Amino acid sequence: MGRPRPTARRTSRSRQPATRARPRKRSSTISTVRKSELRPMLDIRLIAHDPETFARRLLRRGKGVDLEDLLALDRRRRELIARGDELRHDKSKAEEAMRAADKQSDVFTRFREEMRVVALSIRACETDFEAVLAAMDEHLMLLPNLPDDAAPDGASAEQNPILRVVGQKPSFDFTPKDHTELGEALGLLDFERGTKITGARFTVYRGAGARLERALISFMLDTHTGEHGYTEILPPFLVNHASMRGTGQFPKFQEDAFLLERDGLVLVPTAEVPVTNLHRDEIFEPSALPVAYAAYSPCFRREAGAHGRDTKGLIRQHQFQKVELVMFTTPEDSERAHEALTGHAESILERLGLHFRRVDLCTGDLGFSAARTYDLEVWLPGQNAYREISSCSNFRDFQARRAAIRYRPEGAKKNALVHTLNGSGLAVGRTVVAVLENYQQADGRVRIPEVLLPYMGGLTHLG
């Protein structure tokens, strides 16, 4: 029997004596793409068990779902499993007899002819099964995560409740400039040449501008690793398709990614992808959780649906830098971890002395994979607006199911899915925007926030 059921594709046998999940040394789980494919994003058993409740919870996102096809496919799937198992069982019994039988005997020959037919039935059964799985997958892969019960109802961003406000808008006795103007005037940002050497939405940082970006990255990583307990990761900036599926970007959002078709690789849209997938196909010992990582990476996004939006400046680039926080927790712990992680991101803004607010994304504004999301919006005087600078989400078991990231609950017989979380801590490009616009002076120069001074090589002002 060639084709195992989809979940049986996993070969992770990682029972670890150590406290950390680890890939097997020579295992192919790292390299193979197929294992993590064909995994539902939502638990089909949960859906089948109570489709009404499931549909009602999903409806909070604003779009109705029709589960009839899916449920019918699931019934068909079970039938095929039962039939296939039965056929295989009978066949292996027959083969047991054949082992013992005289290979020249009529009995043997008759068995062989019979089994030749059974083998064909099994193969047909498997083909059907594969087709059913593929069809189910198509449904499941496109179903977004269930919103957390605590997520506020609402249709769009306008309905996101503001949970807290920190600091206040700076007052200027002059008209504050936009970061584009400041960056160009002070020789920090070169938008024109970015466009020349690459294209629209690419920018060159220069001199103290480049230094500021680097200082922010270091400051953020130092704070998260030194004070918030994160382990620093520097991941690959190219990932395979299995990783993109693991965190939920693929297959639905292929349009948003830069693909290297020839090599089957994708430029990371966020460090969330490589870092969460570090533990794809792995099982944690419960004592190892929670696991917290902080990772710097550039982020590459095609911004497919954003034509004409934020065309000026650093706000919306095809490449930007980000420090990302990623956590793996037990289900009981993820809500607490979500608050903590968001607090860690906020602490960067507070230390930089930037005014911001935290909003609770309503069900209609929630991302595809997220169950609950807090956005941090920083005040930008040059835009006269709050702009998202961090997005902190709890995915609950959505990504974990997809990426097969499990743990061994204390005393339990079966392994369970972990919860994954992540958040920007922070988007560096937008932080540069915030620093430039909030710290600008009447003389056109920009003061460097105190916490960054140790990273700026003696500079106290830009310009």
Next chain:
RNA sequence: GGAGAGGUGGCCGAGCGGUCUAAGGCGCUUGAUUCGAAAUCAAGUGUGGGGCGACUCACCGUGGGUUCGAAUCCCACCCUCUCCGCCA
């Protein structure tokens, strides 16, 4: 990029067409022994699917093929190691 070797359970490692429901060792868990421990002895110890359950099915890098039957044979691919070349 060229040449060679190899991918088997938490780890090491045997197996090379049918008692593989994968030998053996190490590790781990539990029990016996002990005042306690070490040593020793015994049992257990992968992942996932289906079933209320008894139970059953799949998985030996991945995919495909041959066969009544594949960890074992054939093909393709991926990855690892060694040497050479190139290179930050």
